[in-house]
Amino acid sequence: MTLPVLPNIRREPFSAEGPVATSFTLLFRPLWPVIVPATEWMRSSELSARSIPDTLLEPLRIWIMDCYPQGTLVEKLIELGDGLHLPERDPLDEKEWADPLWRASQMLWVRAAEVLSRPIPPAVLEEMSEVSGLRTTSIETLLPAIQLVFAGARHFFQSRKAVVPVVPDRDDLALLLKEAAGRGITAWCFALTLLMTSRNEIDIILPTARAVAHVQPDARLWLELCDHAITGVYELFTVRCDRISREVTRIRPAERAERRVLLWLEANEQATMHALIRFAGRCSVYGAVAAELMEAVAKAAKAQFSLLVEEDRLIAWPVTAWPDSLMISFETGNRRFRQLVSLGASFSRFADYRGGIEQLVAHYMDERITGLGVAEKIHACEMLEASSSPSSLLTDYLQLLPSPARGRIFVRRDVSLTMPWSASAR
Structure with a gap:
C-alpha cells in the first residue's frame, strides 16, 4: 500500500466548514483527547507513554480500511447523515439505524478492533514508520493500546444523543481496566483518559480505577497515574475549548442547506465537562483546574451557540410540505438546541442565551417558513423556549379552539428542562 504524508491533525488548521463527517473523523474523532x-x-517521554502521535493516524486508517467489504456501506451512511434523509430501515423498529453517523462509527470501530488484533506484516510496519516518522518498535508498542480502545468502544465512545452521564457496570469496568493494566502503562492511560472524557460517571470510574491500581505490583505508580489522568482531563478540555473559541469566532454565518451534523462542542461533551466541574466541587484538590475549565467552556459554548443561531436563520428550508425524514431531523435539531442552551447556561447564565432563543422563535413563526403548519411551528418554539409557564404562542393558539380545550391551559412540567446530569445514580 502507498501511504500519503499526513498533515498535523492535532493542530487542526482553520476550516470555514467546521467539523465534517468522513470515515477518518468518525474513526478517530473519539481519540482526539489522547x-x-x-x-x-x-x-x-511522558507524552509518548500516554498519547498517540498524530502522524500515525493516516497509516492506521489506510491499513484498517484496506479491502474493507463494508466500506461502501459506511460511506453511504455518512451521506445519509446530512440530515435530509434516513436509511431505508425503519428507525422506529431499529433505533440504532436512526442516526446514520453513529451506525457508521460503530462499524468502523468494530473493523478497527478486528484488524488491529492481527499481526501487521513487517513490510507494512516499515512503511508506516517511514510515513509517520516513528520507529517500528514505537508503533508496535502503541498498537495493543489502540486495539484495546476500539475493542472496548462501548465503554469509551458513548452515543451522541443522550447527555445524562452513563453509569457503567462496575464488574465490566473492572475487567476492562484490568486488561488495560495488563497491556501496560500506555493502555492504562488511554483507558482512563477516554473513560473520563466519554460521559461516564466519574464517581464510578475513579474508585474502580483506584481499586484496580491497588492490586498491581507497583501500586503507587498506578495510583499516581490515576491522579495524573483526571488532572490531565481538565487541562485537555480547557485547551480544546480555547481552540474552539478561536476557531468559531473566525467563521462568518453563511446560508446553508441544512443544520450542521457535527459540532465543535457537542451537548454530551458539555455534559461531561459539567460533571467534572461538579466533581471538583466535592474534591477541592481539582478546584483550580476546574475553574479554568469553567471559564473556557462558557466562552466556547456561547460562541458556538451564537453561530448556530445565526446559521439557522439563514437556512433555506423547503417551502413545500416536509417529508418525515426532514421533520425528524428538524425535531432532533431543536432538541439539540435545547440541550445546548440548558448546558451552556450552567456554565454562565441563561440570560446569555435568551436573546438567541427569542430570535429563533421569531424566525420559526415567520410566515415565510411555509413548510411547517401552525401547530408544528408552535411545537418547535415550545421546545426551544425554556420556560416553566405556557408560552404566549400556545395561549393564543388555544384561544382559537372551542371549549373545553380552552380551559386546559396548565403549567408545563417538562422533564427535559431539568439538568441532564440530575438523573444519574449516585
Whole structure:
C-alpha cells in the first residue's frame, strides 16, 4: 500500500466548514483527547507513554480500511447523515439505524478492533514508520493500546444523543481496566483518559480505577497515574475549548442547506465537562483546574451557540410540505438546541442565551417558513423556549379552539428542562 504524508491533525488548521463527517473523523474523532503532535510526542517521554502521535493516524486508517467489504456501506451512511434523509430501515423498529453517523462509527470501530488484533506484516510496519516518522518498535508498542480502545468502544465512545452521564457496570469496568493494566502503562492511560472524557460517571470510574491500581505490583505508580489522568482531563478540555473559541469566532454565518451534523462542542461533551466541574466541587484538590475549565467552556459554548443561531436563520428550508425524514431531523435539531442552551447556561447564565432563543422563535413563526403548519411551528418554539409557564404562542393558539380545550391551559412540567446530569445514580 502507498501511504500519503499526513498533515498535523492535532493542530487542526482553520476550516470555514467546521467539523465534517468522513470515515477518518468518525474513526478517530473519539481519540482526539489522547492525540498530540508528533513533534511533542517525540520530545516528551511522558507524552509518548500516554498519547498517540498524530502522524500515525493516516497509516492506521489506510491499513484498517484496506479491502474493507463494508466500506461502501459506511460511506453511504455518512451521506445519509446530512440530515435530509434516513436509511431505508425503519428507525422506529431499529433505533440504532436512526442516526446514520453513529451506525457508521460503530462499524468502523468494530473493523478497527478486528484488524488491529492481527499481526501487521513487517513490510507494512516499515512503511508506516517511514510515513509517520516513528520507529517500528514505537508503533508496535502503541498498537495493543489502540486495539484495546476500539475493542472496548462501548465503554469509551458513548452515543451522541443522550447527555445524562452513563453509569457503567462496575464488574465490566473492572475487567476492562484490568486488561488495560495488563497491556501496560500506555493502555492504562488511554483507558482512563477516554473513560473520563466519554460521559461516564466519574464517581464510578475513579474508585474502580483506584481499586484496580491497588492490586498491581507497583501500586503507587498506578495510583499516581490515576491522579495524573483526571488532572490531565481538565487541562485537555480547557485547551480544546480555547481552540474552539478561536476557531468559531473566525467563521462568518453563511446560508446553508441544512443544520450542521457535527459540532465543535457537542451537548454530551458539555455534559461531561459539567460533571467534572461538579466533581471538583466535592474534591477541592481539582478546584483550580476546574475553574479554568469553567471559564473556557462558557466562552466556547456561547460562541458556538451564537453561530448556530445565526446559521439557522439563514437556512433555506423547503417551502413545500416536509417529508418525515426532514421533520425528524428538524425535531432532533431543536432538541439539540435545547440541550445546548440548558448546558451552556450552567456554565454562565441563561440570560446569555435568551436573546438567541427569542430570535429563533421569531424566525420559526415567520410566515415565510411555509413548510411547517401552525401547530408544528408552535411545537418547535415550545421546545426551544425554556420556560416553566405556557408560552404566549400556545395561549393564543388555544384561544382559537372551542371549549373545553380552552380551559386546559396548565403549567408545563417538562422533564427535559431539568439538568441532564440530575438523573444519574449516585
